[in-house]
Amino acid sequence: MSRSIADVPTRSARSRSGGDTGAIETRRSAFSLGQVAAAVPGALRKLNPAAQWRNPVMFIVWVGAALTTAIAIAEPFLGGPEPSGGTTVPVGFTAGIAVWLWSTVFFANVAESVAEGRGKAQAQALRTTRTTTIARRVISYDERGDAAARSVATEDVASADLALGDVVIVETGELIPGDGDVVNGIATVDESAITGESAPVVRESGGDRSAVTGGTRVLSDRIVVRITSKPGETFVDRMIALVEGAARQRTPNEIALNILLASLSIVFVVVVLALNPIASYSASPVSIPVLVALLVCLIPTTIGALLSAIGIAGMDRLVQRNVLAMSGRAVEAAGDVTTLLLDKTGTITYGNRHAADFVPMAGVEREALARAASLSSLSDPTPEGTSVVELAAALQGIVADLPRDAVAVPFTAQTRMSGVDLPDGTRVRKGAAGSVLAWLDVDAAAPVSAETRAELRREADAIAQAGGTPLAVAIMGPQSDGVLLGVIHLKDVVKDGLRERFDELRSMGIRTVMITGDNPLTAAAIAKEAGVDDFLAEATPEDKLALIRKEQGGGRLVAMTGDGTNDAPALAQADVGVAMNTGTSAAKEAGNMVDLDSDPTKLIDIVRIGKQLLITRGALTTFSLANDIAKYFAIIPAMFMGVFPGLATLNVMQLSSPASAVTSAIVFNALVIVVLIPLALRGVRYRAASAASILSRNLVVYGLGGVVAPFVGIKLIDLVVSLLPGF
Template identity: 55%
Template sequence: MRTNKGNSKSPRPLRVPRGRRHTRKVNRTGLYQSAIRQSFLKLDPRIAVRNPVLFVVWLGMIVTALVTINPHLFGTIAADSGQQRLLNGIITLILFLTVLFANFAEAIAEGRGKAQADALRSTRSDTIARKILADGSIESVSSTALHRGDRVKLLAGDVIPADGEVIEGIGSVDESAITGESAPVLKQPGTDIASSVTGGTRLLSDELTVRITQDPGQGFIDRMISLVEGAERRKTPNEIALTVLLAVLTQVFLIVVATIPSIGNYIAGFLETSLGPGVANTFRASSSIAILISLLVALIPTTIGGLLSAIGIAGMDRVAQFNVIATSGRAVEACGDVNTLLLDKTGTITLGNRLADEFIPVNGHNLEELARICLAASLFDETPEGRSIVALARNLGANLDSDDQPGEGVPFSARTRMSGTDRDGEEYRKGAVEAIKGFVRSRGGSVPVSLDQAQERVSRLGGTPLAVCRGNDIYGVIYLKDIVKPGLKERFDQLRRMGVRTIMLTGDNQITASVIAAEAGVDDFIAEATPEDKIEVIRREQSQGKLVAMTGDGTNDAPALAQANVGVAMNSGTQAAKEAANMVDLDSDPTKLIDLVTIGKQLLITRGALTTFSVANDIAKYFAIIPTIFAAAGIGALNIMGLKSAQSAIVSALIYNALIIPVLIPLALKGVQFRPLTADQLLRRNILIYGVGGMIAPFIAIKIIDEIISAIGLR
């Protein structure tokens, strides 16, 4: 295992995320209209009670509405009832807007996901398909009547009726309804991705024969719709803990404010005997029911209470934009706590389209002989690698006697790490060098020194060496060339600064693995890895208190996906893998794991930043409001902000409290832009920006609003 040290460059802003985002056309006008409608529907007390902080505001709104109708409901007041009714009405309106704005924040976050589902639903229509019957004839049937295993004929211009696999023909498909990209995609049989087609997309050219792979209601579009329209989103453990904390803070302030009337009556009695009834009445006015409710709402953490759900839903929405299905918000949140990334080399760190670049003869054989053996060993290999070996062999003039029987294919397996052909009584094999060595020795053959030399040469070039043999005779090495994806080294550096360690797993030998690891910039690597090694690495990391994320697609990956804290299964993978994972990537792109970690960290940072801002707001409002109440008792020196009255100070704070929620909605939905820093560095940065900023903003805003209130004569 090898460790590559990260560099010490200063961190730069990380524009998150960098992967391919799937944008779809959304009716923005309809989105906002629906969100406004939902905001009013969420005023239902059965819904409001789910958020303890906002439910207190909702109850306060009801009480102030009652005292607006009857100012003497809770006893005779000293102030003019008409003026008090106006003040109570203004407070009721502000409280109503506070709840409404918080509801809007949650509704707009939910609406964005539902709008995506509506856009997807528009692509799902009941089309007529040309079903190929067993006798080869064609029957027109509804797309809803198609089942797994059925074959359909597609002509240019047809809407693909259901998810399937191309088994014949080559054609261009418009997938913009799914991916948001207008460029057509070439589809042909023989590969997992290039042969896969999605129901609702359109064939632009030529003809295709497709085998249906999903029953009605289980296709790609159906799964995307069920993601956003499924069961109600459950709160994550961190959200629950934060909600409990906010509820406790609300109860504390509720007790504090509830004691003010009794204390106020005592102070008012003292003021009446010592300073006269005028000052006493002024103090009593500042302690009315409506003012006390306003004080309570201004002090409790309504900002984060109103935005908390929106932040969590927005995190799920950002994941969905990357065509990733998360089983719960807990899975998205876990991405932000990940310490270790387990990455397969092929397809994740490298481009994955390894192609045969050169044949290297050994053991006294010539290039012509090696090319013929390579061709024979790859006859039944339908992978891009296998087809590239066949193409290179034929380009070098290799051919097999047409009279020979085609033989029987031997598929590749993770256990044997080789594949090949049995024909004419001979065993042709190609595979990992160590696997071929073992195969040859088991047949009584010997391993030439030149094989190790050829292997080392290919490995030092960063390629993958495959040994080729016939029976117990080794003929040479195939050089499979692969390319490290551009930009990964920078991204791994950024993850390293955030405390995330990257481990590359590969079936390649130590030399090849070390070359690729150094070029990609991963922290560690494990060479000649087997599927069993994945779960061992995960358990080892978890035993050290770390959270691990990994990707997988095979049945043999299922135990590791279930063991990992974040397991991302490929949609092209087996059902067992998808059931074991807590996320499914519908594009089957392993690189997205890096984006998901970044999205998770952005979610946690956004929640932490807005919580810091909200708490700082509450502290600032406390020191802005409380002194003005005592100033009403004749202690004017406490009113250092020079606010006009206790009533105007509290109403100003209440107005600021309501307006700050819609101001912060874009930040809650989009997320806080962050730098790849450690947890301690992020904490200091949040305190500096959102803590200090949260302390300063209320003082400035309350003073400005107080001046406006005074100017229009509402104090």
Template identity: 65%
Template sequence: MTIDTRNVPDTPTREPAPGGARPAPRALTRAQLRSALPGALRKLDPRVLYTSPVMFVVEVGAVVTTVLAIVEPGVFAWWIAVWLWATVLFATLAESVAESRGKAQASTLRATQKQTTARKVDAPQDTLTSGTRLDRLPTVEVPSSTLQVGDVVVVAAGETVPGDGDVIEGVASIDESAVTGESAPVIRESGGDRSAVTGGTVVLSDQVVVRITAPAGATFVDRMIALVEGSERQKTPNEIALNILLTSLTVVFLLAVATLQPFAIYSGARQDLLVLVALLVCLIPTTIGALLSAIGIAGMDRLVQRNVLAMSGRAVEAAGDVDVLLLDKTGTITYGNRRATEVLPVTEVTPRELAESARLASLADETPEGRSIVELVDGTYGTAEELPLDAALVPFTAQTRMSGVDLPLTRSSEAGGAGNTEMHRIRKGAGSAIRRWAQSTGTYLSEAETAELDAHIDAVSRMGGTPLVVGEQLGEHPARILGVVRLKDVVKEGMRERFDALRAMSIRSVMVTGDNAVTAQAIAAEAGVDDVLAEATPEDKLALIKREQEGGKLVAMAGDGTNDAPALAQSDVGVAMNTGTSAAKEAGNMVDLDSDPTKLIEIVEIGKQLLITRGALTTFSVANDVAKYFAILPAMFMTVFPQLEVLNIMRLASPGSAILSAVIFNALIILALIPLSLRGVRYRPASASSLLQRNLLVYGLGGLVAPFIGIKLIDLVVSLIPGL
């Protein structure tokens, strides 16, 4: 049985959704808070919290104030202790909520992992050679958990693929919805760039022979589960650098507060240890310190929501800093299926004559190009003629570079002789191939005929199309050239706008194609691409990436074949298609489950959103701390130095209420910003200077103003507490 691939896409198709493949969950819900609370409490363990130096200092402060409240009980002491613990809890809650969202997605993936029975080929490895019908060798049923790398299994219609592997024999339609979330079946076959299969998917028709490439427990789904659960997340270089900065600021403020007491004693304004701890907590950058880990986890989570698995956080960050984007033309910028759009006959040939000949040669052509020629001619001329039963098909081969059909023309018989059949031969293919075929029949084109044919071919190429030349031979007469059919690579809707957005991000786009330079430039101009690498080989891609990197640029590219593996490994962001080969997926640092190369643009946007979110909340945190100085410092020294009254611009009720209000605001602002850290700051394509200006105006100014309003409102309530 064979598969009719006409209605089965090579990759899952979907309407482009803003933001990606799966709808993003709400930033924060009560259910998420309830499920994340136990994890947040577990993270209060100092052995866990020490990895966040800022929050570790806050926890130590909470312990100290709790001890002081027990030794010298008082309303103020207990309120300070409670809110310092709340500050630490809100910080761990932010990280726990981010992780719980990943665990929820992981549970869905884990449901696809079930113990199955695999039909393992029971034969020595040296017998599994090319040319051997592997599906006819004896098989033995084994649990899928016992499969090892290199084992060969047979999977038939209705059976579950027992593990990750490559199809080495056969072709089948496979349901990958358990992994990708997309219901459309896909084709997987041996010998190409669509050979990889994932454990847990289901074969819908026919059967394939699969060589296992990952042992049980280390499959693609296993790695994805570990990643989205956060168990394998490592801090990225930028995150580590920011942690070092926050640690340095914490040490500086710790020294500042420690040396403040001697000066206070000297000036007669000795401060309680409780107040000094509160001051330290409000001075250090607790807001960004509390949210930093959640921002990183949420960035990875946003990729998973779009069915992209990042092998490391470094790749996500690198995506945000990408300077050059390499995109394949076919299937990425164009739809990939060239369509016939026009017929260009030569002199003395009518358009209808050329169109009908091209149609006859395409009736048995099941390629998208062949079907589009039939649709074009039927739609234009209303023809409906079918091939006669005795028509002889001439299939396309890489050697001849043409295809066609031989039709019975006339029959004549002589008395006592056998019937002789003359044939009407029609060929369509590359211009050079059709010319050679015509010359082999005794045809020689004149200068004028050659110039006219070349003019048609050049015109089609300049417009970004592919010229397909059609010729015919009647009987034993010399063949003649009928004209050219224009096949056009249709550029996907909205591509120009997307490349305009990339330019606004200062990202240069490069279209990579095997087409000739003329055709490639035409497609690039229509799509709005910045640069072109035409007639590209794998070596050309690799050389281009290295040149860009030597110039200090970060490069991203997408690929699916083994020949893409070197370039994927060399690029800073290498996105391998899930439909591609195992070599491609191992070489890249991201895998797109939907196998949609255009998603590379979204990946860049997610990376930039991660960096912008981190920068915005860092700006807010620093500006936020400045306002708290005006609440606490006047309150500490105003009784001794009345001149500091001028700094009490919030007119807070009392020194005690001022300090407590600042501590409470410091805790509540973390809770308020958790949804933003999970959702991410909205990213709009703009230049670096515009983004910096917006960052300072919105989050810098906002971080400066918000505490004045928040602390004042809290003070109005706190001042009503008796005994404060």
């Protein structure tokens, strides 16, 4: 069974085919009692002022709690609590305020600890993959190939002693001792310890599937690996640091919001300090505990308490989808992306072309073309070859068998053809139109006529304009009488549901660009069928880099995926560069995210998660600031209407007493953090819409809700508090 490193998500059955992967079923809730219990020790440790000062808002609450506690301890020796605002304060009022102030700080710590706890559990699972193994290090590797690698001298060393650049040999059943690139050989590798995927993967030298990870196991064959990481700096080490939050730094947006919250807090500190001189002028000074409670209720404690948890949870949601973000900045950038660069093969299309039709030349029976095409493909193990055999059986009922002495002719980059030579001297070839014509011109007794060449060109162009790939089929008899039979229409199949997803991205204001090495005609047809906004055909690494720079020059943020060394410059240049785990080490080093599943379509989900993070932070900030406005109208009238009777008209909640008003507000201020922790961890539900629409919705739901909730909550708490003696 497939599982992520977090062992949380159960993927949709359509996730691999480009369907909607946005809906992911989780096996555990965002906020459970078990998680809270596990988070309590960490939350208590965070009460240390050295941990609190990094969060200015909560540090002010911590200082207020400490001051109020000191006053509560001193009160019995000073003759009880002093009156406040001209009213009597109940016994135990100061101690109660202190308890709820400490609760406010504690609940904020719980939110952060729960978010961090998920990462620590994931990190613990990853640590089990880090085992010291014995590696066979090549004493002197000279790049002479596999035969040389088998015969060179080796020495046994502990994996922890391997250095950057060392070359090791790994055979069937052995663990790969460290991160590296395959420099020789091919093997199937079990990466389930890292990715959670039970299916083995192929790793080979000389391509974009050469990177291997330490701790994974070779299941078959043998590979030579060059180590590309230092001890303690392996991919698993980096994963552990990331999911634990140890490597998480505050993002620019988060820093800016912290500065704003700190500024608002300072403003309210000044305002609250100015209240006592005003009250003293009326011979009704306000006590310090009441002023502290008022300050804590008015500063943006709700978002201050949840801000860190929101950021950690955003990265955690990526981890649940087997994506590692190297920084919180990358997650935020994903939320602001306006241009998405998507490879055609494997992302927009399935990656394997399938035979869609047989197009015979004039005077050629379709059955003859299908039979020849099937014969030429029987020994072709590729998905394209298999699809030709299947199409011939489906359309013409042809089930061909190769004679025992037939000789298969494999495809090569030089000939650009494949086929079969039959025992009677008959030869069948299929391949690129130009290559097949050149073969006939050289070997056939008579050249292909100009009319046939023109017909072939017309059919091939028509297939290319429809987004397909034409393969010409020809047969040559024992007497070198060559005949061009027709064309096989190979089609790149666009993944189901992608057009709808691209429409969704367009509604977010995101422009999609398909990148392909195909010719412009084929690229245009695929782009139209898939519904992307633009395409870049016959793309080279330099073309990708130039396109990214052009988009960024226009003020847009760009995201792209890649897996090869030639993608590294573009991945490094992109604002969000998602490297495939199957790719090269260079690609993984250049990107700021790594997809452990190597599913290029996941880039769309990454953008959704980034936007959800930004929307969640904005929504809870709106709710917090709206809360402060409501609490202001709840507390100030109740506190000072004895001194200024005109304020009684603003006491719309009819709170029972000033002491009850202050107590109810501070209790609500603490409890609302607990209520919002699940939302901070799970994230506000994201729907594709324009920025203006999302802003309007947040103002209505979280702005208006933030104003109404305190009025309702404080009034209900007041009804309970008023039943206590002295209130």
